[in-house]
Amino acid sequence: NAGVTQTPKFRILKIGQSMTLQCAQDMNHNYMYWYRQDPGMGLKLIYYSVGAGITDKGEVPNGYNVSRSTTEDFPLRLELAAPSQTSVYFCASSYETGPEKLFFGSGTQLSVL
């Protein structure tokens, strides 16, 4: 039972480079989320999706893009990486009903230098 799988675990980017953070879940959850966690802070929502083909912005979407072509996958794209995007990124998913507990991936630590 893999749950939510994120790759890569660590990445160093140069300013201006682009990359895609991968996220996959095998629980057939419709809801998926991308959060970022800055040092000493809680998590903030970047983008979310309520189902395949449907995405929307969260609190801090600038500099990111997402797509959701399947229920399982929810990749996060960073275009023109900036030092302000140095953070730990978490992907999460949840059931549609119930106490809406989020299942998190193990995170991606990204440094932009």
Added chain:
Amino acid sequence: AQKITQTQPGMFVQEKEAVTLDCTYDTSDQSYGLFWYKQPSSGEMIFLIYQGSYDEQNATEGRYSLNFQKARKSANLVISASQLGDSAMYFCAMRDPHYGGSQGNLIFGKGTKLSVKP
């Protein structure tokens, strides 16, 4: 707008003792949910406990309980019989219906770092 406040940056507790981690929240909604997550040094976020605003009983999950005081807008996490493996960051969170669809985005506090001493 919803807000979560955790005023204890760090806490120490002796192994086998109980500890309370504070959380206060601010919301104008009548229906809301409160969560606690644990983040060990390995980095993953682990769901611990959930309390709905209309739940009459305080939530309990094993050694974790949530001391929910609605009038004071507090949702403190109580860990009984602390273990060395409880050393971690603990985050209080609540749902913000303005993002995240009907499920809502989770708004997190800044966290409390708990250290359990042997």
